[in-house]
Amino acid sequence: MDYSEKYNQALIVQTNKTAVELQEARKLVIDATQGFPGQTSVQAHIGIRMIGELDLKAFSNVCRQKFPKDDAEVESVKLCSKWQNEISNPNWHPFVVSTVNRKQSEVIREDDKKLQELKEEYGEEAYAAVTTALTELNEHNSSGSRVPFPELWNHKEGRIANIKEIVQHVIQLSKAIK
Structure with missing residues (x-):
């Protein structure tokens, strides 16, 4: 049993070393x-x-519909920047743990107030851009950072x-x- 434990520990160390490399x-x-x-x-x-970087094109499309032509690009950059900052905010956690096929994972909360306000004010395209960036960062960044x-x-x-x-x-x- 002791040998198996040491061997298992050595495999874990080697796996971690390989992952870092x-x-x-x-x-x-x-x-x-x-x-x-x-x-x-x-x-x-x-x-x-x-x-995890927001798609500026999604915000440009939305802002071209909501603002005069001269202001649309500036507003889209402001809006995109605002939401990139929101995504990076460690105090905001719009996820809930969900179990599918006995496997737990974090998914976007449907009732998150900020995301619902975004969807209502700027539509599905902006909402999808933000939720996509959030999901990517959550899935692909093991450190927990949302940068x-x-x-x-x-x-x-x-x-x-x-x-x-x-x-x-x-x-x-x-x-x-x-």
């Missing part, structure tokens, strides 16, 4: 590829995406890129530079 490698690739030409081209389905962060993203499949895809992408970028 992978995160460091992902960060290195993100930092290195930000300056590569063509890394965000249409052909590249792997690129850098800011997880947007860069991640290597598979745009074709709408998910975080896996290590194999990242390596293939870096090889393509290096060949393109040569």
